[in-house]
Amino acid sequence: MCNSKIILSYEGKFNLEKIETLLFKAKKLMDEMDLNITIKKKIFNIMVECMDNINKHEDNFEDISMLKNSYFDFFKESEEIYWIRTKNTIKTNNIEQLTNKINYVNSLDRKGLRRLYEVVITTGELSPKGGAGLGLIDIAIKSANKLKYSFETLNDEYKTFLLEVKVINKKK
Amino acid sequence: MDALIIESTEISPKVVFEPEKPFFEISGESRPENVRKFYEPIIEWLNDFGNALISKQDQNQYTFNFRFEYFNSSSAKFIMDILKKLEDIYTKGINMEIKWYYDEGDEDMQETGEEFSKIIDVPFEYIEVAE
Numbered sequence: 001m002c003n004s005k006i007i008l009s010y011e012g013k014f015n016l017e018k019i020e021t022l023l024f025k026a027k028k029l030m031d032e033m034d035l036n037i038t039i040k041k042k043i044f045n046i047m048v049e050c051m052d053n054i055n056k057h058e059d060n061f062e063d064i065s066m067l068k069n070s071y072f073d074f075f076k077e078s079e080e081i082y083w084i085r086t087k088n089t090i091k092t093n094n095i096e097q098l099t100n101k102i103n104y105v106n107s108l109d110r111k112g113l114r115r116l117y118e119v120v121i122t123t124g125e126l127s128p129k130g131g132a133g134l135g136l137i138d139i140a141i142k143s144a145n146k147l148k149y150s151f152e153t154l155n156d157e158y159k160t161f162l163l164e165v166k167v168i169n170k171k172k
Numbered sequence: 173m174d175a176l177i178i179e180s181t182e183i184s185p186k187v188v189f190e191p192e193k194p195f196f197e198i199s200g201e202s203r204p205e206n207v208r209k210f211y212e213p214i215i216e217w218l219n220d221f222g223n224a225l226i227s228k229q230d231q232n233q234y235t236f237n238f239r240f241e242y243f244n245s246s247s248a249k250f251i252m253d254i255l256k257k258l259e260d261i262y263t264k265g266i267n268m269e270i271k272w273y274y275d276e277g278d279e280d281m282q283e284t285g286e287e288f289s290k291i292i293d294v295p296f297e298y299i300e301v302a303e
Contacts, residue, residue, distance in 0.1 A: 004181075036277070037275060037277065037278070037303055038278055038279070041281075044240060044242065045244075045280070048203055048242075048244050049245060050243075052246070114287055117287060118287050118290065121248060121249060121287075122252065122290075122291055123263060134245035134246075135245045138245045138248075139242075141283075142280055
């Protein structure tokens with residue numbers, strides 16, 4: 001990705017106001033680019049879900065010195081390939097569940113993802129943080145690519161979680 | 173029964189439910205800050221409306237238009253709850269159809285409608301809107 005070009009990036013705290021500002025900027029920037037409406041919608045949808053995930057799931061910190069800024073960027077690898085990346089801190093004891101979930105989502109094809117979406121939407125309850133458990137499934141459907149992710153250890157209790165989502169702008 | 177009219181914002185859809193008219197519509201973007209707070213009154217309204225129709229054995233035909241440009245995954249759960257409520261009314265003898273609009277080429281919105289229609293037992297019509 002050495003020739004990649006950052007279109008929009010932000011590092012800092014995420015709250016609803018900041019997310020709205022970033023989404024507004026992203027929309028404006030995409031309008032200025034040569035992207036069709038379908039791909040713009042896919043990218044926008046993924047951004048919303050990714051930033052929503054940070055806002056809803058970023059863990060609270062008892063030890064404030066461990067708090068790292070969350071990160072978002074949107075960049076272009078080539079004329080056809082775009083990436084949305086987010087990074088946030090999570091508790092180590094949540095890693096296994098998250099890893100299992102992403103690996104399961106990555107093991108499914110589009111039909112399988114649609115089936116999983118159907119199961120979760122009919123059986124899932126809204127979490128106390130307002131999530132329906134559909135976010136990652138929705139991101140995977142919109143991306144139509146495997147989700148890339150990695151963790152970086154901060155200490156025994158915390159890690160950073162990097163999620164990278166690829167979108168291909170197929171020319172008609 | 174009072175109409176339910178909610179104006180759209182950057183993050184929430186427009187809702188026009190007027191009981192004296194046969195067309196009901198929800199349209200726009202949906203990613204409200206508090207999704208439960210936004211959607212629960214809509215579902216409650218539909219519940220009351222449905223009960224009123226069922227109790228008088230209403231024979232009119234009703235159309236519910238879903239014209240979403242976009243909705244986030246948290247909203248999807250509540251849109252499904254709205255559709256389930258409509259199914260409940262339909263299966264109790266009220267004539268109804270759902271029109272699912274999507275922008276030309278927006279296969280994600282089209283497929284989501286198709287998924288919903290597999291779950292919900294109400295006639296669905298898909299309408300592609302040219303760019």
